[in-house]
Amino acid sequence: MFKEEEINDRLSIFRNDKIHFINSFEEDVKTGLTSEKKYLLPKYFYDEKGSELFEKICKTKEYYPTRSETEILDILSDTISERNIDKNMIIELGSGTSVKTELLIRSFLKEREELVYIPLDVSNIIIESSRQLTENYSNLIINGVISFYEEGMEFIVSRFNSPKIILFLGSSIGNFTPGESIEFMRMLAKYMNETDRLLIGFDLVKERKILEDAYNDSDGITAEFNLNILSRINRELNADFKIENFKHKSVFNEEDSRIEMYLESLSDMNVDLKSIDEKIKLKKGELIHTENSYKFNKKMINELAERSGLVFSDYYTDEKEYFSLCAFRLNRNF
Ligand SMILES: C[S@@+](CC[C@H](N)C(=O)[O-])C[C@H]1O[C@@H](n2cnc3c(N)ncnc32)[C@H](O)[C@@H]1O
Structure with missing residues (x-):
């Protein structure tokens, strides 16, 4: 189902079978427009x-989420790296151009000889940004995955096994209904070990x-x-x-x-x-x-975690408290 393309000696792209994409697009458009x-x-x-x-x-100038989340990562990337010193793999869902993630990658590489970064996105956009990242950082290995989230995660964990951080930035979680968010977070929890961490960006309720x-x-x-x-x-x-x-x-x-x-x-x-x-x-x-x-508040985030088999462990915000980055670990008692 996944075909590998080697772009350079530190960058491979694994692409999901194309026919599958086309079929789901046709079916989903048909269902949506005839309902x-x-x-x-x-x-x-x-x-x-x-x-x-x-x-x-x-x-x-109006779209504050990117600036607010960047502010959080600017200040906290070193701390996140230090708190997760045992991890040498970052998986990112819906990574886009990885611009904000580069802040975290840079901090991780200060303390590690090597880092494996796995951007997962439905868009080809990850190829160019990953190529640029491998040029910028000589000790970075990238295995990019072009796929939808669920199939992509299943593939990643079957192929790459290392203590990891999973990222889901940009408030993409906000595109799901609360029920879908729980389903999604449960899916991620299923692939986490006790030491793994999940970091999710949540946009907060405001004016x-x-x-x-x-x-x-x-x-x-x-x-x-x-x-x-x-x-x-x-x-x-x-x-x-x-x-x-x-x-x-x-x-x-x-x-x-x-x-x-x-x-x-x-x-x-x-x-x-x-x-x-x-x-x-x-x-x-x-x-x-x-x-x-x-748009979320702390109570809503906690509820999502509790119902997903996760423990809400850290809550970081920007100065204006427009946006939050939250860390989760597996709930052993779930
Ligand atoms: C709102 S953008 C966020 C990009 C980046 N993480 C950021 O914070 O700026 C959402 C990204 O998720 C990808 N995406 C959306 N739905 C997806 C899905 N079901 N499976 C995989 N990628 C998806 C899009 O291609 C896009 O790059």
């Missing part, structure tokens, strides 16, 4: 263009305006990112969405503690998805839900 309340899964944002747009979002602006930047990059999923469907499923007939919309749902992102149809329309032999109708004002981004 009563239409939706698309956020994991499909990240084609090449989507990954580039996400990098741009991180640099907008509505700060939250909503972060998902509706004034340069319109988030809007472009959201709309790009329709261009991807047009291209890959031979569909005819008229992109200009949709509007990006994001709103903070306080009761459920989450930002909800939608694509709003600006007119009545028919869309033909030729590759999957499906025709859909949209009414003016109808919404396609594209992403949730949950």
